Amino acid sequence: MSENLTIDDTATRWSSLDRGRMPLLVLLHGYGADEHDLFGLTPYLPEGIAVASVAAPLTPPWPMPGRSWYPIEGLEGRAPEAVTAAGEAFLQWLATAVGDAPSVALLGFSQGAAVALQALRLAPERIDAVVALSGYAAPGELPNDEALTELRPSVFWGRGTNDDVIPTALIDHTAQWLPAHSELSGRVYTGLTHSISEEELVDVHRFLAKWLERIPSP
Numbered sequence: 001m002s003e004n005l006t007i008d009d010t011a012t013r014w015s016s017l018d019r020g021r022m023p024l025l026v027l028l029h030g031y032g033a034d035e036h037d038l039f040g041l042t043p044y045l046p047e048g049i050a051v052a053s054v055a056a057p058l059t060p061p062w063p064m065p066g067r068s069w070y071p072i073e074g075l076e077g078r079a080p081e082a083v084t085a086a087g088e089a090f091l092q093w094l095a096t097a098v099g100d101a102p103s104v105a106l107l108g109f110s111q112g113a114a115v116a117l118q119a120l121r122l123a124p125e126r127i128d129a130v131v132a133l134s135g136y137a138a139p140g141e142l143p144n145d146e147a148l149t150e151l152r153p154s155v156f157w158g159r160g161t162n163d164d165v166i167p168t169a170l171i172d173h174t175a176q177w178l179p180a181h182s183e184l185s186g187r188v189y190t191g192l193t194h195s196i197s198e199e200e201l202v203d204v205h206r207f208l209a210k211w212l213e214r215i216p217s218p
Contacts, residue, residue, distance in 0.1 A: 004085075005057040005058070005085055005086060005088075005089035006057055006089065007054055007055065007056075007057050007089055007090065007092070007093040008055055008057075009093060009096070009097070011034075011035050011054075011055035012035060012052050012053065012054050012055065012093075012097070013035050013036065013039050013052070013053040014050065014051070014052050015042055015049075015050060015051035015052075016050060019050040019099060019100075019101070020100070021100045021101065021102055021218065022048065022049055022050040022101065023048070023049045023050070023101055023102060023103045023104070023105070023211075023212060023215055024049070024050050024051075024052065024097075024098060024099075024101035024103070024104045024105070025045065025049050025050070025051050025052070025104075025105045025106070025107060025208065026051075026052050026053075026054060026094070026097075026104065026105070026106050026107070027039065027041070027051065027052065027053040027054070027107050027108070027112070028054060028056075028069070028090070028106060028107070028108035028109070028111075028112030028113070028115055028116050029053070029054075029055075029056065029066075029067070029108075029109060029111075029112050030109045030110030030111050030112050030113075030134075031060065031064075031066075031068045031069070031072060031110060031111045032060055032064045032065055032066040032067075032068065033066045033067070033109075034055055034056075034066045034067050035053045035054055035055040035067075036053070037053075037066075037109075038053055038107070038109060038112075039051075039053040041107075041196070041201065044198075044201040044204070044205060045204075045205065045208060046205060046208050046209050046212055048212065049208075049212070050101065052097060054090070054093060055067050056068055056069040056086070056111070056112075057069070057086070057089055058070065058071070060073075061073060068111060069083075069086040069111045069112065069114075069115045070082035070083055070085065070086045070111065070115075072111070078114075078138075078167075078170070080138040080139055080140040083114050083115060083118045083138040084118055084122070084138070084142070086115045086118070087115050087118035087119040087121070087122050088122060090115055090119050091119055091122060091123050091126070094119075094126065098126075102215055102216075102218065103128045103129075103211070103212075103214075103215045104126060104127050104128060105127070105128055105129040105130065105131070105208065105211050106119065106120070106127060106129075106130045106131065107130075107131040107133070107204070107208075108130070108131070108132055108133065108135055109133045109134055109135065109196065110133075110134050110135050110165065110166070110194065111135070112135065113131075113132035113133055113134065113135020113136070114132075114135045114136055114137070114138055116130050116131075116132060116135075117130055117132055117135070117136075117137045117138070117155070118137075118138055118142075120148075120153060120155075121142045121144055121145060121148065121181075122142065122144065123144075124144055124147060124148055124151050124153055127153065128153065128154070128211060128214075128215075129153065129154040129155070129156075129207070129208070129211040130153065130154070130155045130156070130182075131155075131156045131158075131204055131207060131208070132155060132156065132157045132158070133158045133159070133196055133200065133204075134158070134159050134160065134163055134165070134166065134194050134195070134196070135157075135159075135166070136166055136170040136171060136173070136174040137173065137174045137177045137178060137181075139170070139173055145181060148181040148182065149180060149181055152181075152182060152183045153182050153183065154182065154183045154185075154207075154210070154211060154214075155178055155182040155183065155184050155185070155186075156184075156185050156186050156203070156204065156207040157174065157178055157184060157185075157186035158186055158187055158188075158189065158196075158200045158203065158204070159171070159186075159188055159189070159192070160188070160189045160190075160191065160192025160193055160194070160195070160197075161188060161189065161190050161191060161192065162191055162192060162193045163192065163193055163194045164193075164194070165194040166194075185207060187200070187203055
């Protein structure tokens with residue numbers, strides 16, 4: 001399916017064009033947003049990293065603005081196969097964008113979180129950490145899932161008690177799946193809706209700082 005999805009590399013926003021061998025953090029926005037949406041989080045992130053914010057490959061139905069990673073309308077909404085296709089398209093983009101980065105982490109919100117986790121499942125050897133905010137792990141099995149139980153990649157999962165966007169069944173599935181397939185940390189934020197709070201960003205900063213500490217010195 002991914003051959004029909006193409007990420008427009010010219011739309012990617014970079015924190016710096018002079019990346020050298022800096023660790024790479026890629027931002028994956030949510031439904032109806034675009035590459036500019038999460039870029040505003042850059043001041044809250046650790047120093048010493050290159051940040052890339054990508055534009056999802058699809059346009060949602062009118063009148064929804066922005067971009068989307070996969071359809072969510074109708075009976076086929078949030079189909080695991082569509083999440084996989086988006087993850088494969090993202091990995092094609094990553095193959096050329098990674099450059100000399102010694103380590104790669106992903107930060108996704110909502111749809112972007114689902115795609116980030118799916119990309120990790122598809123290519124766990126290429127991604128060292130994932131921040132999944134207000135998102136979920138897609139149901140179903142993928143070939144590398146068993147390997148993840150041994151690799152235990154680092155994942156931070158943050159969500160709010162008042163988030164009514166992600167279906168309860170997907171939250172319940174994620175709450176079972178992530179502890180079995182990752183070194184999971186995270187938090188449920190009281191009163192938070194389908195959004196990101198400053199309190200959550202403090203936890204994200206701490207998680208990403210630990211990711212950076214694990215990168216071997218050159």
